Amino acid sequence: MSASQKQDQESIKNASQDNVLTDEDLCRIKDFQIGELPKDSTYIRPFRAIFIDERNNNPVKRMWDAIDAHNSVVIIVYNRSTDSLVFVRQFRPAVYVMMSKEAQNASFIADIDFTKQNPKSAITYEFCAGIIDKKHLSNKEHAHVELLEECGYSVDINSIESVAKYRSGIGIAGAFQELFYVEVTNEMKTNAGGGNLSEFEFIAIHEVHVDELYQFLFDETKAKEASLMFGVMWFLHKKGRLP
Numbered sequence: 001m002s003a004s005q006k007q008d009q010e011s012i013k014n015a016s017q018d019n020v021l022t023d024e025d026l027c028r029i030k031d032f033q034i035g036e037l038p039k040d041s042t043y044i045r046p047f048r049a050i051f052i053d054e055r056n057n058n059p060v061k062r063m064w065d066a067i068d069a070h071n072s073v074v075i076i077v078y079n080r081s082t083d084s085l086v087f088v089r090q091f092r093p094a095v096y097v098m099m100s101k102e103a104q105n106a107s108f109i110a111d112i113d114f115t116k117q118n119p120k121s122a123i124t125y126e127f128c129a130g131i132i133d134k135k136h137l138s139n140k141e142h143a144h145v146e147l148l149e150e151c152g153y154s155v156d157i158n159s160i161e162s163v164a165k166y167r168s169g170i171g172i173a174g175a176f177q178e179l180f181y182v183e184v185t186n187e188m189k190t191n192a193g194g195g196n197l198s199e200f201e202f203i204a205i206h207e208v209h210v211d212e213l214y215q216f217l218f219d220e221t222k223a224k225e226a227s228l229m230f231g232v233m234w235f236l237h238k239k240g241r242l243p
C-alpha cells in the first residue's frame with residue numbers, strides 16, 4: 001500500500017470514528033462495472049416460478065421471474081435530545097446503476113457508461129436497517145444489534161417497539177420486513193456508529209429535525225425507500241406533528 005493510500009485509509013477511519021463523513025468519504029468509487037451474478041450469491045438468488053393458473057376454468061401454464069432475497073428489519077430512531085429522526089446515509093450500488101440507466105436513457109444496464117455518472121447522487125437516506133440473517137436472534141434482537149452498529153446507540157431492548165410488518169418488492173421479491181420504533185437520547189450514544197467495517201459497511205449518520213421531516217420526504221433530490229416514507233408519516237401522525 002502506498003503512503004497516500006495509507007493516508008486515505010487513516011483519514012476515512014478517523015472520519016468514521018468522529019462520524020463526520022463527507023459525501024466524498026462515502027463514495028470513493030472507481031472502475032465501476034457490471035458483472036455476472038453467481039448462482040451461489042449469499043444475498044439474492046433469481047428464480048422462475050412456474051404454475052398452472054385455472055382462472056375461468058381455462059387452465060393456462062404461467063411463469064413469474066423473481067428473486068429469493070433476505071428478510072429485514074428497519075428502525076425509526078427518534079432522538080429526544082435533538083427532537084430529530086436519525087437516518088443513515090450510504091452509497092448504494094443498485095441505486096447508482098438505475099439512476100445512471102435513467103440519466104443515459106439506456107435500454108440495458110450493459111450499455112451504461114459509468115465514467116459519466118457521479119456516484120454521489122446514489123448516497124441514499126435510510127432508516128437504520130439490516131438483513132435478518134441469524135436464526136438464533138429474534139427480529140427485535142436484530143434491530144437492537146443494528147442500532148448499536150450503525151447508529152452507535154445502546155438501548156434497553158424492551159424499549160424497541162414493533163410498528164408494522166409488511167412485504168417489500170412484491171413484484172419481484174416479496175421479502176418480509178418488520179418496522180420498529182425506538183426513542184434515544186444523546187446520553188445513550190456509546191460509539192460513533194457507521195456500520196460494520198468488516199462487512200464493508202460505511203455509513204454516515206444524518207439527523208433531520210421533526211419540523212423539517214415533511215419537506216425532507218418530498219425532496220426528490222434525496223434518494224429514499226418507500227418504507228422510509230411510510231415510517232416518517234407514521235411517526236409524524238403518532239406525535240401529532242404533521243404540518
Ligand SMILES: Nc1ncnc2c1ncn2[C@@H]1O[C@H](COP(=O)(O)OP(=O)(O)O[C@H]2O[C@H](CO)[C@@H](O)[C@H](O)[C@H]2O)[C@@H](O)[C@H]1O
Nearest residue numbers: 043044071072073074126127129130131132199200201225
Ligand atoms: N445485495 C448485496 N450484495 C452484496 N453485499 C450485500 C448485499 N446485501 C447486504 N450485503 C452485505 O451485508 C452487509 C450488511 O447489510 P445490512 O444487513 O446492513 O443490510 P442493508 O443495509 O444492505 O439493507 C437493509 O436496509 C435497506 C434500506 O432500508 C433495506 O432495503 C434492506 O431490506 C435491509 O436489509 C452490507 O454492508 C454488505 O456488506
